[in-house]
Amino acid sequence: MENYLEEELIIGGIEINYLYVCKTKLWYFVRGITMEQESDFVDLGKFLHEKSYFGEEKEVQIGSIKIDFIKKRDVIEIHEVKRGKQMEKAHIMQVLYYIYYLNSLGIKSKAILHYPKLKEIKEIELKENNKEEIKRAIKEIEYIKSLKEPPEPIYQKICKNCAYYELCFI
């Protein structure tokens, strides 16, 4: 049996994703100061998700993670649907974390990222070096969560389309 960090069971996929997108957003998010409701993209994403991928088991909640949908083949397939590839690293880390999480429960799995707008899919498997990266990510999330004040926002190109934009830069 491998050793797993005990905090990891309370971390969700969005936290892992946000760690690679923006630390300020992550800080606000984990403190319940969420802005996703302000985003048309999030609305659109939800709508598309509700209207597509029929016949799958959708929004599968396992502990602290919530997977877009799951297919049962020779191993469990984790499917995540994303809008664009701009934040690909965050998407990959998010699904790697899901695989890692299921692993910790003794379930073997792989992941498939869907980019319906680009008509692309990408298969992801968890390698040994990814495990180390996930552990580091979890530690870093714990650290950001513990900060008394939010990390100072740093303007990047992606900020303009972020639901947290006004909060960060007003």
Place this chain on the structure above:
Amino acid sequence: MRKKSLTLLSDGYLFRKENTIYFENARGKKPLAIEGIYDIYIYGKVSISSQALHYLAQKGIALHFFNHYGYYDGSFYPRESLHSGYLVVNQVEHYLDKDKRLELAKLFIIGGIKNMEWNLLKFKNKTKFSSYIEELNNCNKITEVMNVEGRVRTEYYRLWDETLPDDFKIVKRTRRPPKNEMNALISFLNSRLYPAIITELYNTQLTPTVSYLHEPHERRFSLALDLSEIFKPMIADRLANRLVKQGIIQKKHFRDDLNGVLLNKEGMKVVLEHFNKEMDKTVNHKKLKKNVSKRRLIRLEAYKLVKHLVGQKRYEPLVAWF
């Protein structure tokens, strides 16, 4: 889709049939596009079905009710979906800590005073209230802060009055009931502005009942009162000024009522049309590098407060630049 505030002035019936909300009045039945509604302001005598309320609650749409005189009565404030216990704790901490509370109370008043100054400048009067702001900085109690504010306001009304047409002098600020037309107009607009601020707070994680300048028990949504210090001069007074100086609102838009004066139905209609237009008007926001509506400025003020409360950035009240 840009959502809009819906105003119901006529009498009628608001109900739901399947997934559509209808408003039916003497002129007929009209479906309302729910996804396009931001909040609803009800001035008419309207019956509402519980099914309609369920649906509006589900969509997070607040309803605000006004009485026969056009004054705010109360809100249907749907169950909140945005929660941050962390922010609540910080909000309360800033209330309990005397210095932190005083700092915020002063900032709201400073915001109010600077916007009054700006208004006067727009009304061609160059008076500055810097001596009052100095006095404010030396206050050690909320009551002292309130006292300074009261004196500035009296002075502000006096100076504003010098620019107003004879038919629409404030003379003295009177409420419940307002004694003349200008007082009636200002009260009506303030009464419409207050729930607009409530809607904005509803859409944040801020707890609207914990406030700093006003006591949390003063009114149900006392934080909206705090914020109104800034938006009353910026939105309500400016609009009142324009309506009477451009002759859009005239004597005929008022009626006598008992010991006071009130807007009549037609007057309310005209004022509300202009108010809604005003809230949708956009200004260029330099910091955000985009256009934002006047309504959105209220939300941004709430965000600034959030940042102050979590220790990211000291709150600096909005002063109009437009």
